[in-house]
Amino acid sequence: MTMTDATETVAVPFNRKRPCSWRQTIERWSPVVLIVVLLVVWETCVRVFDVPRFLLPTPSEIALLAVNEWSLVQMHSISTIWSIATGYIAAAIFALAASALMIRFALAEKLIMPIFVGLQSVPKIAIAPLIL
Incomplete structure (x- = not known):
């Protein structure tokens, strides 16, 4: 006696749009939120503790300088x-x-x-x- 395997093709419904769960939303946005929180903490600590600007400038000062000196940043890049x-x-x-x-x-x-x-x-x- 021989046994043969038969395969059958079955159509699987394709779910185009799955609802996004809260867990997926948190996982997707957590790196962005972490970066924003770290930048806010950095800015706040420098201002509250009056850290000298030459030692540790605030993120806003760094961003402003990068925009104002864009040609210099571009040249060095x-x-x-x-x-x-x-x-x-x-x-x-x-x-x-x-x-x-x-x-x-x-x-x-x-x-x-x-x-x-x-x-x-x-x-x-x-x-x-x-x-x-």
């Missing part, structure tokens, strides 16, 4: 993005060349791989000041 892009491209070219060497020559792999493994154990934040 472009410079930063350019540095990031050229650094990424240079690193990719170096990585491709090093990997091609290690694939082609076993001796190159034996010489280079311990350096790469050692660099992985060092926190990147510790290397950054040395490179700059």
